[in-house]
Amino acid sequence: MKSKYVEAAVYKNEQISDCVFRLSVKGSFDVKPGQFFMLRAWGQEPLLSRPISVHDVDDEKITFLYHVVGRGTQIFSKLREGDDISLLGPLGNGFELDMLKGKVALVGGGIGVAPLNYLYKKLSMNEGVEVSFHAGYRSQPFGLECIQGSCSLLNIATEDACVGEKGYIIDYFEPKLYDIVVCCGPEIMMSKLIKKCEAAGVPILVSMEKKMACGIGACLVCTCKTKDGNKRSCADGPVFLGSELILND
Amino acid sequence: MTSVNICGVELKNPVIAASGTFGFGGEFSDYFDVSRLGGISSKGLTLAPKQGNDGVRMHEVRSGMMNSVGLQNPGVEAFIKDELPQMEKMNTAVIANLGGSTIEDYVRAAVMLDKSSIDILELNISCPNVKEGGMAFGIKSCVAYEIVGEVRKATSKPLMVKLSPNAEDICDMAINCCKAGADAISLVNTFKGIAIDIKSRKPVFENISAGVSGPAIKPMALRMVYEVCGCVDVPVVGMGGISTYEDAIEFIMAGSHAIQVGTANFIKPDICVDIIEGIEAFMAREGIKSLEEIRGIIK
Numbered sequence: 200m201k202s203k204y205v206e207a208a209v210y211k212n213e214q215i216s217d218c219v220f221r222l223s224v225k226g227s228f229d230v231k232p233g234q235f236f237m238l239r240a241w242g243q244e245p246l247l248s249r250p251i252s253v254h255d256v257d258d259e260k261i262t263f264l265y266h267v268v269g270r271g272t273q274i275f276s277k278l279r280e281g282d283d284i285s286l287l288g289p290l291g292n293g294f295e296l297d298m299l300k301g302k303v304a305l306v307g308g309g310i311g312v313a314p315l316n317y318l319y320k321k322l323s324m325n326e327g328v329e330v331s332f333h334a335g336y337r338s339q340p341f342g343l344e345c346i347q348g349s350c351s352l353l354n355i356a357t358e359d360a361c362v363g364e365k366g367y368i369i370d371y372f373e374p375k376l377y378d379i380v381v382c383c384g385p386e387i388m389m390s391k392l393i394k395k396c397e398a399a400g401v402p403i404l405v406s407m408e409k410k411m412a413c414g415i416g417a418c419l420v421c422t423c424k425t426k427d428g429n430k431r432s433c434a435d436g437p438v439f440l441g442s443e444l445i446l447n448d
Numbered sequence: 449m450t451s452v453n454i455c456g457v458e459l460k461n462p463v464i465a466a467s468g469t470f471g472f473g474g475e476f477s478d479y480f481d482v483s484r485l486g487g488i489s490s491k492g493l494t495l496a497p498k499q500g501n502d503g504v505r506m507h508e509v510r511s512g513m514m515n516s517v518g519l520q521n522p523g524v525e526a527f528i529k530d531e532l533p534q535m536e537k538m539n540t541a542v543i544a545n546l547g548g549s550t551i552e553d554y555v556r557a558a559v560m561l562d563k564s565s566i567d568i569l570e571l572n573i574s575c576p577n578v579k580e581g582g583m584a585f586g587i588k589s590c591v592a593y594e595i596v597g598e599v600r601k602a603t604s605k606p607l608m609v610k611l612s613p614n615a616e617d618i619c620d621m622a623i624n625c626c627k628a629g630a631d632a633i634s635l636v637n638t639f640k641g642i643a644i645d646i647k648s649r650k651p652v653f654e655n656i657s658a659g660v661s662g663p664a665i666k667p668m669a670l671r672m673v674y675e676v677c678g679c680v681d682v683p684v685v686g687m688g689g690i691s692t693y694e695d696a697i698e699f700i701m702a703g704s705h706a707i708q709v710g711t712a713n714f715i716k717p718d719i720c721v722d723i724i725e726g727i728e729a730f731m732a733r734e735g736i737k738s739l740e741e742i743r744g745i746i747k
Contacts, residue, residue, distance in 0.1 A: 202478055246508060246663070410507075413713065415475045418506075419491075422520065
């Protein structure tokens with residue numbers, strides 16, 4: 200699974216929710232769930248590529264889910280079928296599927312559901328794994344293509360109560376019911392969930408989202424604090440054991 | 449055709465990967481043959497290991513970026529033991545970039561590096577993200593003179609001094625560094641700048657200021673390189689926003705013996721190879737046999 204820098208063509212790019220787009224790129228990619236790519240679809244401006252996690256992979260394309268927040272993702276949102284895009288990746292450690300056995304809970308917040316979709320797809324192929332999915336959104340849910348209709352337990356919470364429970368998903372989540380928890384979402388959500396899991400004695404893996412420059416471990420701008428000193432979110436992560444991280448509340 | 453000699457060290461071409469943007473080279477070896485490079489300047493080293501700065505470490509701006517990494521590094525001893533052996537195998541010149549916060553630390557680290565296999569010691573007196581020392585050494589020529597002189601006594605390695613664009617007088621700074629024993633000058637490091645988050649109404653960085661790099665700084669960096677090339681006799685290694693071969697040629701025409709590529713390594717991991725090949729193709733097209741023919745050609 201060696202990382203590469205490749206030029207590719209857009210397969211499809213569609214808006215699926217308010218400010219959220221799904222971008223597929225043609226090509227065959229060997230990717231572990233939880234890994235990401237540095238994407239760019241422009242010349243020199245903006246300067247840096249954007250780290251985007253992998254949402255899905257099949258034989259003919261790779262799919263990313265992204266939230267339009269700045270200049271880079273705005274350019275992505277204008278891409279059409281056949282447009283050029285550069286991909287550097289796959290990058291990062293990804294989830295170790297061997298660690299995810301028994302009753303596994305995947306907990307996503309907003310765009311944090313993106314990598315969990317592909318993780319769910321891979322886990323659901325493994326025997327001896329029972330996966331449940333818990334997703335929280337501000338409003339309309341998105342990014343649950345692999346999950347809806349196939350997951351034995353799908354819990355949704357929305358802050359505006361348009362779907363599912365009203366409020367934050369972690370307020371409705373009980374770690375004690377599971378052997379291991381996986382979370383991707385805003386840092387404050389992951390921090391609270393780590394504490395909840397620690398109190399319940401349940402291990403938790405989290406995927407960190409940080410601004411990155413190189414994506415390959417050289418620049419040290421995406422470091423996060425751990426009990427073992429600073430670690431690079433791009434090259435040492437983005438997946439970390441919750442117990443090793445020191446997060447701000 | 450493109451080989452250059454920097455203080456007695458023969459580089460196969462004038463393109464060096466700049467400190468802080470290339471790790472210790474290993475991260476990039478998956479993407480291209482790093483032996484293609486003229487040299488690699490290591491991540492900024494300090495005597496003791498350093499965790500670097502807290503808070504936001506990077507902010508993107510128009511045509512550039514700001515960083516506040518704060519010299520996170522494993523320390524000189526760990527560098528020599530764990531990183532240098534694999535750098536030696538990369539078949540390119542190894543430049544150790546040394547930062548610090550006290551003259552004593554610089555000297556002790558230089559003594560350790562003197563006994564190692566590094567090719568060139570690049571003295572970083574210009575890091576804007578270290579509270580003590582660092583930047584202060586790079587602003588006042590008299591302080592720079594003292595630190596370069598002390599390090600000169602501590603090592604017989606070729607000594608290149610990396611200047612800050614924030615120096616009070618860049619030519620005076622370069623002249624003083626040469627008087628104190630510098631064999632070469634490299635410039636410029638990042639420009640000191642600030643960014644403000646208007647929603648939170650707070651500075652983006654905990655240190656308030658941070659170092660600006662990337663294409664945005666190129667015209668100012670080029671001007672400083674031109675001026676320094678006119679006032680010192682030692683080789684000058686120019687850098688600041690170089691991301692194409694045309695940028696590199698401009699620096700050579702301004703007087704640079706070699707150039708360093710920094711932030712552009714983040715845009716495309718093998719961008720240094722594009723620049724090397726671009727320089728070679730330009731020379732072939734223009735009938736240039738040696739970089740000597742165009743070095744410092746603007747007067």
